[in-house]
Amino acid sequence: MNKFEQLGLQAEIVNAVNDMGFEAPSEVQAQAIPILLDQETDLVALAQTGTGKTAAFGFPLIQKINVDSKQTQGLILSPTRELCLQIANELKNYSKYLKQLNVVAIYGGASISEQEKQIKRGAQIIVATPGRMKDMVGRRMIDISEIDYCVLDEADEMLNMGFYEDITDILSHTPKEKKTWLFSATMPKEVASIAKKFMSNPVEITVGSKNEGSKNVSHEYYISPGRDRYQALKRLADANPDIFSVIFCRTKRDTQKVAEKLIEDGYSAAAIHGDLSQNQRDLVMKSFRSRQIQMLVATDVAARGIDVDDITHVINYQLPDEIETYTHRSGRTGRAGKSGVSMVIVSKSEVRKIRSIEKIIKQSFEQKDIPSGEEICQVQLFHLANDIKETKINHEIDQFLPQLEEILEDFSKEELIKKFFSVEFTRFFNYYKDATDLNAKAQNDSFDDGGNSTRYFINVGAKDGFDWMSLKDFLKEHLDLGRDGVSRVDVKDSFSFFNTDTSEREKVLAAFENYQHDGRSINVEITKNSDGRSRGRGRKRGGGNKGGGRRSKAFSNKNSGGGRRSSRRSSSDNSSGGRRSNIKSSINRRKKKKS
The missing domain is CATH 3.40.50.300 (P-loop containing nucleotide triphosphate hydrolases)
Structure with missing residues (x-):
């Protein structure tokens, strides 16, 4: 039966x-x-x-x-x-x-x-x-x-x-x-x-425990300075030549930017987010399912409903707003009894979030080093060798063998192997030979407020509808500091703290000069520690009250370290930046917005 x-x-x-x-x-x-x-x-x-x-x-x-x-x-x-x-x-x-x-x-x-x-x-x-x-x-x-x-x-x-x-x-x-x-x-x-x-x-x-992650998925995290996050992503892709992945970003803007950079660097990538039309979404998903696209960059909302059994990796380019969302992200791989890998790229200050996720999914993360250029070159070299080993011979080439043998008759077997692999290997080697040690940079990425980082006090917090990620998004957009320009966001009940590079200090203070939200002045000043007990003598602003590619073919792009260019670009992102006239309602709209 x-x-x-x-x-x-x-x-x-x-x-x-x-x-x-x-x-x-x-x-x-x-x-x-x-x-x-x-x-x-x-x-x-x-x-x-x-x-x-x-x-x-x-x-x-x-x-x-x-x-x-x-x-x-x-x-x-x-x-x-x-x-x-x-x-x-x-x-x-x-x-x-x-x-x-x-x-x-x-x-x-x-x-x-x-x-x-x-x-x-x-x-x-x-x-x-x-x-x-x-x-x-x-x-x-x-x-x-x-x-x-x-x-x-x-x-x-x-x-x-x-x-x-x-x-x-x-x-x-x-x-x-x-x-x-x-x-x-x-x-x-x-x-x-x-x-x-x-x-x-x-x-x-x-099945399993509530909110528990799939047993078929292993979890890894990589510590990278925020400004090197994209380079870390590329290295993870290059170190896994057969990658077929979904890359998660938290905002439509970051999703589009990451996808565009991957395409420019020769990877077969595309973005899927809420600003795409239904027809565009259908085209992207059709290409992804047929593996014409091997790196799909997605927001959490847009990725819901993606059901592809053979995804090898999920890469968390940024951690989600809600810890429980990680369960859904990682569940995109390790499906139908197959194994998968969920990777997370985090800054030092975000490691605490990893511990929170571990408690929810009841599984441990393994901290791994970002692959070095030498490791990537070796992986790609042997991947190419195995591809050649498994390639079926096309006997139509037999008719040309005499001429080929004549051209190559002066070379030994060893020289031929070296020359053959050098055609492709040299491209990766040239890209990575002077590559920075991202792991050393991550270890040297200081937590101190001194030196190259300045810490600020701002008189908005959880009562205004913020959590640490939504406040970070608001600050990045308002200050126009780029994806990783704001760090160490710490949200209290009615006030918060955040860091930027010291070089941006004047820009930050000026951006909040006479800035108001619903008739209330927003105050930003320089502080020295996160408990609010000894703020520095920074300028007060506003007079407010305090406290209130993947490549389907290896080694094919000299500048990117390899990759085949995708023939399809996703549509440009229309996410708006700038000031928010209503902070709390803006956050709520983000959370509720349908794809």
Whole structure:
């Protein structure tokens, strides 16, 4: 008997499973499927991204649907268009032998009237994004008043994207007696609130521990001075010639800049963020899935719904605002039973965040040195040698062998090997022969406020809606100091501290001269330590009250150390900088902005 059949699945679904090559259920499938088939119950399932959650709810849902009725019986809500389409396609594959079952995907960026027509033709299962679903329910284009089952997939992601009100509004149009199945990678308080409000005595299953990271993913961190972060990224890519990765940045601006720099340096890269049109996003993702793009630079919001099983590395170019978000980032690799690596590039002052993440994911990080130029040259040399070893001979070359042998007859075997590899090796060697030791620079990157760094007091803090990352973003944009111009941000309740290079001192003080927020003066002054007890005699400003590439071919670009140029550039970033007229609302908008 088939292992899926042992779970109680009907023959039509088992046959489809066999066609797809599934051999054994994953842990979440083995736990969830029997419960959902045997019981009419609400369910909360906590499992990491890539563990097979779609089949865990998809198989039972399909089996419970009455295919003889065209009435909508099941609703699945998912955070992004990409994931919505993916779930719908998977359900269609699972139900290929149930010809009467109709699954319709509802999402923004497509014709709403066409989607309405599909619904009216009969859709027993609707897969939808919250925004479009709420719109169509509000227009009475969809009737979900008699559904039997509602699935909230990637519930934490939907809530992180600001869909709480949309979800509660949608669920208010569904019958109370329906069964709700909630699937999530983490269990923040917002998800618990949804479960408490809309579910009755749910069965809870957990694969691993709550918020725990995947066992298939190893975690590494590399300490780099902020100004060398991009160079560190390049070296990590160069030291892993077969890399197929997602690189995470926190802002659209940084995402676009990093992608553009990688492209300029010869890597096959692209950016995906909220300023891209849906068509641009589709083109980028199509190229990534086909491996035409090997380094995808993404914001957290834009990356939601990326479901590619063969990603080898996740690189955290910057740590996320919320520690729990790291779980989702690292879950993009190590999928479908394969191993993966999650790398983090941090400054000295950010190492404390690594310790916090370790506690959440219940796994340890290994600190590693940034690869040296010599190490990279060696890795690339032997990677090329292995590529040559595995290359199949094209015998069309046989006709040219006599002439080739004549040209090369004066060279020994050893000389030929040296010459052959030097054609490519020299490019990397020339790039890295005088390369700086980034690890030594990181160790010498001082924490002291003296010397080349100045520490400041500013009279805004947590009460104004800031955490350390959002305040850093605000300061970088307002001061126009660049990506790593602001460091050591420490947010207190009603005031904060931050550092810049001492050379920027006059610029910082001048930038906040007579600067006001909602009629309140913002005060910045030089201080000497972070507890606020002995601030220096810096100038007070504003009179306010205190306290208030990857390359698919090695060695192909002389300037970058290798790489094949991508033929596609992502669209320019339209993220705005400058002053914020309303600090708190600006931060909230960032957190809630949909991709």
